[in-house]
Amino acid sequence: MRTEQPKMIYLKDYQAPDYLIDETHLTFELFEDHTLVHAQLVMRRNPAAGAGLPPLVLDGQLLELLSVQLDDRVLSSNDYQIDDSHLTLHPGSEHFSVDTSVKIHPETNTALEGLYKSGSMFCTQCEAEGFRKITYYLDRPDVMSKFTTTVIAEQHRYPVLLSNGNPVGNGPQDDGRHWATWEDPFMKPAYLFALVAGDLWCVEDSFATMSGRNVALRIYVEPENIDKCQHAMNSLKKSMRWDEEVYGREYDLDIFMIVAVNDFNMGAMENKGLNIFNSSAVLARAETATDAAHQRVEAIVAHEYFHNWSGNRVTCRDWFQLSLKEGFTVFRDAGFSADMNSATVKRIQDVAYLRTHQFAEDAGPMAHAVRPDSFIEISNFYTLTVYEKGSEVVGMIHTLLGAEGFRKGSDLYFQRHDGQAVTCDDFVKAMEDANGVDFSQFKRWYSQAGTPRLAVSESYDASARTYSLTFRQSCPQTPDKQEKLPFVIPVEIGLLDAQGAEIALQLTGEVAAGATSRVLSVTEAEQTFTFVGIAAKPLPSLLRGFSAPVKLSFPYDRDQLMFLMQHDSDGFNRWDAGQQLSVQVLQELIAQHQKGETLVLDPRLVTALRSVLGNEQLDQAMVAEMLSLPGEAYLTEISEVADVEAIHTAREFVRRQLAEQLFDGLWQRYQANRAVSKTTVYVAENEHFARRALQNIALSYLMLSGKPEVLAATLEQFESADNMTERLTALAVLVNSPFEAEKALALASFAEHFKDNPLVMDQWFSVQAGSPLPGGLQRVKALMEHPAFTIKNPNKVRALIGAFAGQNLINFHAADGSGYRFLADLVIQLNALNPQIASRQLAPLTRWRKYDDARQALMKAELERIRGSGELSADVYEVVSKSLA
Structure with a gap:
């Protein structure tokens, strides 16, 4: 059992590094049972850190030190201090070099941090602090250096040797080994270092930049995957062009490379010039990847490419500033995906994910600000708050400044800080200076945790022809217990008259009416806006486009929500009105179930969705989204105390009722779209995505009818589909059926x-x-014995254990606690193998306060069992200890 608590790290304790590394020269000798790493660091005293020559403390973990040299002097063990995490030296001048040689063992590295082996391939993952498992270094993002890397390996086993930057030399050795040297001309921190060695094939292309330079593009994969790269290559070229056109950012090296790796903790990594991807985020072909996978590949390729500027050329000063690069880049990749596909559907999908998962994170024990104040293990802070909520914060800046003002701010940010490691404050300051605005209050979004609540009330004065909206904002307490001051909340609104027409908006004091949609900036705990010239009481359309990541409440009745579904010009709010209507209906049914009453469905939901289903002018992807009921996870999130059985029963009841009452319309839509699919070659484009999305959600409803013609159609789709989207949907429909x-x-x-x-x-x-269906845990346990499953592969863990615990709520939350015991056992096992993956699998247990007393006791007991199970990694210890606090 852990006897001492891991050290908490605080933002307030940040100090500039005592020393800087101007040049880093690395040589890797790769062998099957070990690797030798030789490092030469050309260093100097940091003038910003003060006078004198303090000890040089280099980070290092799991390293076997073979030799160390300071300038020309080989040091003995009496000349330095070493422990499990550091090597301490004593420089004698302000300018010096440090040479070290260490032995490491990538072949046994199951944590997948630093240098490790994925199958027969050597690869790296250094963000956030993996580089210290490669060699002794100042492993912090504000220490930036120019890297030259030489890789030496057996030529037959590892014909491809890659690292960051541009290739500057290669050749054979006499012993059957060969070498390659790469030089990165741009300063970068160690977390952006990358190395790959393997027997790889590549797909090649090129891109002409806006200044006329020709950039070589290469995607490296294992030979069996060479036919699954073209979509990623197309996505890369689209990303490069889009970043030039929208942000004016041109790529800066002669070559850009992507490598697909099967064993990877994250989705992908933006290492300078050599992006290492989880294979799931780069490999896509119609027969093996769904539409969602194609869109994910496009988005992640874009995300990592965009990091070349928002993360690499300008990086973060410390890990508390992680959202500086991640939130900004998620915002950038969302804009790209919106332009490549349906902007409204993209926004719907992003917000649905945010509300279900990030809002839950904000309400849980791991709640933290976009820029957290403290952490124990930085890997635990690659969170939805840093990424998705961080993106929403950047999006609000865009909303407040407008597209032109935001572009001026981003141009100034890149110009001012190119080659620097900076903070979230520096980003906001560039936006302020470029536009002459004051964002002092807005910056509370970076420092205050929790999801703000915005309650809205209305008042209409017929005689004065005025309509007022009063906004009251608050924010619940979070584990930091800090007082929550008012945020700046941009609320985009419109007003609809009785015919559904948009009303021109004019606030009190304005000389003329303006646009029919505008942004109100809510900055006070309570604030009223009054519109003039309103002939009759309107219906407000609030928070259009989800203009701020808040929980908004307004007393819409169901008829008003149906009206907004039909008439609102804002596509997002049309969908959201449908979701609110569904939630009201589902919550009514949940209450009926809890009282033991017969479930009775409000016919207005059927009427509203019948209208949507029959609207052939509406984007088919929008129809599919509007037919999708709020998920059980979201219904859990908005419940004070989540009743697992009632939520599941109510939602399944609605699905079956919709299947029965909308059967004809669903069947017609399904048949029409399937007929097109059977005569159309697969294309990974928006119109085709939309058609298949509606076709497949229709099939998932239709199968609930149990009719033989639906079973026949499902089997036909499963057996003859030429793409994974249709085949996998048909399989899922069958798996969830009684057949x-x-x-x-x-x-x-x-x-x-x-x-x-x-x-x-x-x-x-x-x-x-x-x-x-019943028996979920038994199915999962049986599947763990399947030869295709291994607990050492993160993708397998996420696909099986993650899907069960995170999505199959009725089975995971079995009243006997068997799901909780199963997950706790897996976390204990994973803690010793891969702490990052172990801590991420813990999330379902951390929400124990959301459930009834009996389940709370069972979940808490499993967390306590994990805590007492032995030596815990810092990753798992932090999550467990905060969850039990």
């Missing part, structure tokens, strides 16, 4: 056909793990 024989045959044939494709088998695992 046991057909289900078993489909699962077996799918597994046999795709047994050699790990990513497709991950989808096979997830479909079964997510099935809410």
